[in-house]
Amino acid sequence: MSIDWITVAAQIANFLVLIWLLKRFLYRPILDGIDAREAEIKARMQQAAEAEAAAKTTEASYRTQIAELQSAQSDVSERLRQEAEIERDTLLAEAHARIDQERKSWQTHLTEEGQKYSIKLHRAGAGALLSLTRKALMDLADDTLEGRMAHHLIGQIKPMVSDIKQASGPATEAVFTSHATLPEAAQTALSAELQAAFPGVTPAFRTDPDQAPGLVLRMGGAQVAWTVDSYLDGLDAVIQDHLSAGGDLKAQSNEA
């Protein structure tokens, strides 16, 4: 075992050279690569952290927006609900008003129709009454209805002469108005009676189709009349009673 000092020196030189070579070709490239990779990883981690922070900020922003939108949606829904309630109330009020209006209109129409029907019935009843009365008088008493009306009016005038004179004032004409033309005999009888009760008053005979069947004397402000209206009013009352009784019976039968 011996030491060759030349070899020792050579080995020291070799070792120093090897240190330099490995430093140049091994340690620095490897450590620089590791440092670069660590720096890159650190940079990426930093980017990831920043991206995460940005994402959290964005998420918070979106959550705030969603909350605001939900709040706004709730407000809009509440406003729409209130508007809908107001609109519904308005429409209901309008509908009720329209229904009331239609009901009133319908009732007015019914009333008018009832009145028209009543008038029609009134006239029909008057015609029938006159026709029956005229036929009964002709069959039973061999007399005319107009003759009897003149006779009845004369009978009314006689006890009221002073009252008629007072009410008529200075009248010079007495007008007899009838639904149809009076027969000659009736006109003569009426003229004679008028001359007897009211001398100087001229009789005049007129017809009025709109007037109820009967005979009316107008002299100045005085008026004496006999028409079938009073009879027809009684007839209407009887008919209404029968109609009411028929309606009640019909209602009872429907309920049964």
Added chain:
Amino acid sequence: MTLSPDQTILFDLWGISLNATVFFTWIVMLVLTLGSILVTRNLRPDVPPNRWRTMLEVIVQGIEGQIKEIAGRSDRPLLYYAGTLFLFVAVSNLLLVIPGFEPPTASLSTTTALALSVLIAVPLFGITSRGLGGYLKTYLQPSFIMLPFNIISEFSRGVSLAVRLYGNIMSGAVIATILLGVAPFFFPVIMDVLGLLTGMIQAYIFAILATVYISSATDSSRASSSESAHPPQTEKETS
């Protein structure tokens, strides 16, 4: 039988005899350098590391981790020095399996050279770290009476390093040679396996001891703990 490759003269070059120690040292240097160049030539951050680069990274980071554990900090110059020590000794001992290869570490001249380099490196690192005055003061610690003992301690470190590495590697080679003559088909294989194991252990111990000595010279606060923690352990492994 020649006990040292120093005595094997391979050829003369301009009057200078080139022995096997220097020649195989160059081979080891060539292997290490070429291997490093081949692995690190396409080393870029955007290129994913391959298995060779990963292996080198593991080795370099392992050495750096050991240094950090001993010195308490990352020290690049110490990494270059101790890492080269480890790689040179380890590769020299690993190439023992190649027929005809004589490890340079089996030469007392090589181990002496490495020990001398450690002896020179310790004050150099110490002076670089503490300054000349600060380093020289460490020889007077804990009192000036200890000066001769500290000097002896420094030299004995180098001698122990050199003899330890030489003895282990040379003895393995000698025993393998002897056993080759006695039982040529069985024992040399076992001895080669054991030689690889002891060679790696020796490389580790040599590098660790050098690191401990240098770090103790560079940082007095850690020197005492390192000296007390590692050398006894390594002595046990060596024995």
